[in-house]
Amino acid sequence: MGVSDEFDVVVLGGGPGGYATALRAAQLDLSVAMVEKDKVGGTCLHRGCIPTKALLHAGEVADATRESSQFGIQAELTGVDMTAVNSYKDGVITKGYRGLQGLLKAAKRVTTVEGAGRLVGPNTVEVAGRRLTGRHVVLATGSYSRTLPGLEPDGERVLTSEHALALDRVPASVIVLGGGIIGCEFASVWRSLGAEVTILEALPRLLPTEDEDSSKQVQRAFRRRGINFKPDRPFEKLEHTDSGVRVTVAGGETLEAELLLVAVGRGPVTDGLGYDEQGITMERGFVRTDERLRTNLPNVYAVGDIVPGPQLAHRGFQQGVFVAEEIAGRNPAVIDEDGIPRITYCEPEVASVGLSEAAAKERHGADQITTYTYNLGGNLKSSILKTQGFVKLVRLADGPVVGLHMVGSRVSELVSEAQLIYNWEAFPQDVAQLVHAHPTQSEALGEAHLALAGKPLHVHD
Template sequence: MNPSRARYDLIIIGSGPGGFRAALVAARRRKRVALIEFRELGGTCLNWGCIPTKSLLAVGERLARHGAGGEAGEADFWNDPNLSDWGKAQAYKNAQVLRLRQGLEGVFKKMAVDVYRGMGALEGPNTVRVNDQRLEGERILLAAGSLTPPLPGFEFDGERVIHNKDLLDAARLPRSMIILGAGPMGCEFANWLVDFGVAVTLVERAENLLPQFDETVSRALRRSFKQKGINVKVRCEAERLEKTAKGVRLHLKGGEVLEAGQLLVAVGRKPRLNPEVIGPVDLKLNRGFIVVNEYFQTSVPSIYAVGDVIGGPMLSHVADAQGAYAAANATGDHIAWPDPPIPGCVYTDPEVAAVGLSEREANARGIATKVGMAYYAMNGRAVASDQTAGLCKVVVRASDDRLIGCHLCGATATEIIAAAATAMSLGATARQLADMIWAHPTYSEVLAEACRACVTSAHD
């Protein structure tokens, strides 16, 4: 950071995926960029979300399949007899997070992005205060992310009622845990916790796990979770919580009572927009989210916003893409957001991924559809790798054969979904996908087979 340079072309508040991408786009255009972060570089995704949870998932899978021992050439902690399995997992997770965070620091230094540590607060349409410094900017970008809000009656205490950061930083794991909420976060945490020997009960008030996903893949994941020993309770609503000498007692509507060592609240996110961040600037809000136009410009023309603070899908890859558009527009372009297909991924075992409309959503919109199904049990690569749990479901618009939805539960689903998202972006039809030559044996052939189930093609 160069403290003498207090005027910038773009000032960014928040260094998560949206802020990080915006900083790089603007810096590559030779703009003067300031990036403000009050916690660790990389935001929630890198430090307490995407990366640490995927690291723990990887360790959990290793423990479940191969045990905790290390191999020659691996990090010393794998063979440290004084470390528990959880201790090794924490060491591995922390190493990966640090590696990526140091990479960010190196990139910012190389690109001459000035990094300010502290809470950024708007003081005007072109002024941001951080600590005791005032920065002036032609444009400002808000990318402050979101947080898990306290749930009335289930307030966090850091010991018995916890949120994701508490768990990721925990020195030890409880013997049992109740997870309130079976969305992506709840399911991912349940998946790796059970690999570490924690007895997990997953509570969801909707009809299925992952209620935002197609019910076919939700049911498939539920079957896999039951095989893992996860106690899945759907259509159950938490009524009240007791703290006991041994942990917590959760009372459900209807009279059922659950007990565990801890309760993890995995319900909801809200934008990180406290009054100090917005300051005296009169930004237009809608239900607590910043209102932006198709260029990510707020009601104050010099201020832009992306990611969780504007609502919509609260996904890192969405914020990343929005950050690129916002930075381009803030530095001279006028490019509207194209509203592309957005894949959603859940990193469980098996993985879950989806893009576009579910069958139920398409029907609710009055769209006549065709549905194709294919199963991992008939996929050569899945059989050879003993990864036969799962399926692929495609939703095709009957009027023109175009792919409008794809839903997967199975090995590498979070990778395969990129092919479906690309096809949808290009307006591809199920026939075109069915008639492609797909490498064999690959997991991705499950997408081809689902499309072939919808059409008459040369491969029938």
């Protein structure tokens, strides 16, 4: 017989969704067992958000060095030392990991259990013979890199994003299969570090889940940067060559490169964990929940990438906080999925909150939607940064702003204000009266709302 332990909450998974659940539940005086088979922090900290952004920053430094003469600075890029780049990246991860370990240790009511857990009862998780029983169970087992039939990543010529993060060199050439967030970010960083890059996307445009104007702006920027991309190119076949790989797409077109990155999305980690056996309602491997993140089993919740919807660390984090407060009887407000910020950290960055123009017209009717686009060419901070892009607003007729879309260097830092505007259902005139510091890119948000409120200042007809 294994050891038996009882807790208020048992959390299966220690990524952003899982550890946020655990920390918030502990704050609310609930006893928590959090099970993690690898390292707390999950994919985001160790194999996703954080390492990719560190590489993107290294790429930004490389680009700035190449382009330094534009600013009167004489510098020369003599090479990229990937060993040192990876050391920098790993240092950022280590700092975050130690910080998270410290937070969990300080949360006296959280017991972290190392090992592969499995749901063996409606309120019981088993880890190496130890049975953890919870009045409530929260499933937070995360996601993995998907592939396609005929594609077997080997870590040498055919890579997943996890392999790519550990690469010890800058490849001469790369084919990126998938033009979504992961594909565009890796294409961006590899181009910055000196590789020849081609993106293959099965759908008609890059970043197909973003507003169409955002996609078009990124495509224009990628052309200027020398990043090749081919939309409407579904994958058909992979072959190995003496020097790398050969990829065949629909129509018979072939491309060759040193490496292939498979970036066709992420799947839920749910197989073999006892979910099916316990009768949890599933859909294509995802866990179905209601709006309060409850599964069909009493007192069993799910958060993060295993719940259908955008697979974002901050979404999982917020869901974890929500579930902890729900369990504690705080009756938190339901999370509006449309109000969760979405960011692609390529160069230029893409950031959005709320509905795209197409989605808004479908939901409310085309005659009820007004849009306005403010070009960053009129924003002096953007001129200082030498970035091109825009702020686009989608407004319900004579009503609030229901979508905000931004493209440009560093626009991710504007997304918090954009989130407030959307979530507070602000009218253009509400934002127009706010004071935006000068010179900042946030002025572009202010100018766009001034224009929609009928009083544009720095806008040319």
